[in-house]
Amino acid sequence: MTYAIPALDERARSEAQERLDGLVKPLGALGRLEELAAWLCAAHGTVPPRPLDDVRVVVFAGDHGVSASGAVSAYPRELTASMVRVFLAGTSGVNVLARQVGARVRVLDVAVDADLDDVPEEVRAAKIRRGSGSIDVTDALEPGEAARAFAAGRRVADDEIGSGADLLIPGDMGIGNTTVASALVAAVLGLPADDVVGTGTGIDQAGRARKVAVIERARARAGERVSDPFELVTALGSACTAATAGFLVQAAVRGVPVVLDGVFPCAAALVAREIAPEAARWWLAGHRSTEPAQAFALKALGLDPILDLGLRLGEGSGAVQAVPVLRNARAVLTEMGRLADLA
Incomplete structure (x- = not known):
């Protein structure tokens, strides 16, 4: 039997990484949190990803x-x-x-x-x-x-x-x-x-x-x-x-x-x-x-x-x-400010 398994959304992952790179921090400074945030975006097909409430x-x-x-x-x-x-x-x-x-x-x-x-x-x-x-x-x-x-x-x-x-x-x-x-x-x-x-x-x-x-x-x-x-x-x-x-x-x-x-x-x-x-x-x-x-x-x-x-x-x-780590990864992407917005 074969199973129809959807692919992760690589466009969303790429968009998430671009957004992460533009946050008020050095590039890659949040380490694994950034990787997980991008993964969640790829899984959900949206940036930022949906809440993990349930x-x-x-x-x-x-x-x-x-x-x-x-x-x-x-x-x-x-x-x-x-x-x-x-x-x-x-x-x-x-x-x-x-x-x-x-x-x-x-x-x-x-x-x-x-x-x-x-x-x-x-x-x-x-x-x-x-x-x-x-x-x-x-x-x-x-x-x-x-x-x-x-x-x-x-x-x-x-x-x-x-x-x-x-x-x-x-x-x-x-x-x-x-x-x-x-x-x-x-x-x-x-x-x-x-x-x-x-x-x-x-x-x-x-x-x-x-x-x-x-x-x-x-x-x-x-x-x-x-x-x-x-x-x-x-x-x-x-x-x-x-x-x-x-x-x-x-x-x-x-x-x-x-x-x-x-x-x-x-x-x-x-x-x-x-x-x-x-x-x-x-x-x-x-x-x-x-x-x-x-x-x-x-x-x-x-x-x-x-x-x-x-x-x-x-x-x-x-x-x-x-x-909580996954929720924090999402929060970083959702709530942190952008370098471009600094005065």
Whole structure:
């Protein structure tokens, strides 16, 4: 399938740069803010860009079979279901940080290994399955589930954009997420497992060695199937990966900017780029994670993180903190005086 993804408006970018050069400052003195202001103009096709008033975070939650033994995470997999309720209560890290910038947070049960009968139906409506297979010994998904999850992610993006979203942030929640993300990054980029594995939720070096071994077994089992993105997600990913990839592709189709968060959304972005290469032009990197796999993914995507705060929480928490920087970039272009107007 092909996707009609609009190009960024290079005329608007050029006009924005000319305007930035004429502001009351030395050329390039506002550094990255100028680059971001011009990018927003290209995305919106207008100078100055439109306000980023309606920011939406969508947290895709799911469990991974690879976490069942407890060997790859410092926390039990039951925490995923508990965290869904924390998001709904508004007390998670991303909830708190989102409130500071006026962003809204939505959580979806895509593949939590529990029946969350006590949460609203709209949270459970995106569910594809309970958990996923342990990728070192079996496929993560059944045939057809990756495509279903991808389509579900596209619908979520349409829902958010249709109700007024100006900027989208994909968040993630799932014990074992960094293992799956690292496996995907290693497979897409052809990297050794030892290069991409970090400490995740805070495991020690013995735990890291176990993660490396898990990913090596998973990649050996998947073999050549990694050349097809849907087969890749079926073998090594998760329903949440596919849903996030669909979310990213559809945002690009609709011409709405996305700010990527940590390693899991960036791994999903690599998958999304395999499906729709032009989609990547609509994404920014919100922050640099401490996970090495994210650094490799960002380099491959050609993205330079806006922030570097040593974060590893996930949930969309780092990307949310980049929103004020984007708003400041717009404000510079909108409100600063011009050199030509000086007396």
